[in-house]
Amino acid sequence: NAGVTQTPKFQVLKTGQSMTLQCAQDMNHEYMSWYRQDPGMGLRLIHYSVGAGITDQGEVPNGYNVSRSTTEDFPLRLLSAAPSQTSVYFCASSYQAGETYEQYFGPGTRLTVT
C-alpha cells in the first residue's frame, strides 16, 4: 500500500513550457485534490475531484487543468508555465469519516519556473 504517490519530485521549466504533474493513490478514495504551498501562504486548493469524471475549481485554478478518468489517478497540467507558478505542489486523497474528511498527502513536487 503506497498511499499517495507523486512524480516527479523536482522539475525545472522555462516560461511557456507545459507539463503534467502525476498523482496516484491506491486507497480507493473518492476524493482527490491538488494544493500549492508557498512561503507564508499555507496550502491553497487548486482543483479537486469528488469522483471519476467529476472535477471542480478550488481557490487558485488559473493556469492549471485537471482530469479524473480513473479513481486512482488525478494529473495536474500546467498549460503555459509562468514564474508565478514556482511552488511546491501537493496531491491529496481523502475519504469521508463521519462528518469530516481525512486527507492523505503525497510527498510533493517542487517546481521552479525560470
Place this chain on the structure above:
Amino acid sequence: TQLLEQSPQFLSIQEGENLTVYCNSSSVFSSLQWYRQEPGEGPVLLVTVVTGGEVKKLKRLTFQFGDARKDSSLHITAAQPGDTGLYLCAGQTGANNLFFGTGTRLTVIP
C-alpha cells in the same frame, strides 16, 4: 476566502518546555484539523475536532476547538526534538473543502 491565522509564526524552545500555538478565524468551521509537516514531505493529519469546546489528547499533544468553532489551539507538554516541524491548522466548511492556515514552525532544541 476563509482566512485562518496561526500564531506564533515561528517558535524555538528548549527540550522539556511546554508550548501553545493558536489558530484563529472570523469564520465558523464544521470541523478543524491539525497537521504536522516535516521538510520535504507532505502534511500528516494529527487530529480532527468537530464539536465546539471539544478537547482531544494525543500523547503529549492536546487540541482544543473553540466553543464558537472559529478557533483552535494545540498545546504540547514537555516538548521533544521529534516534535520539530511545521504545524498547520485547516478548517473545513463543506464537503472536502479545507482552508489551511499559514503554519507555525516549531524548533525544539535538545
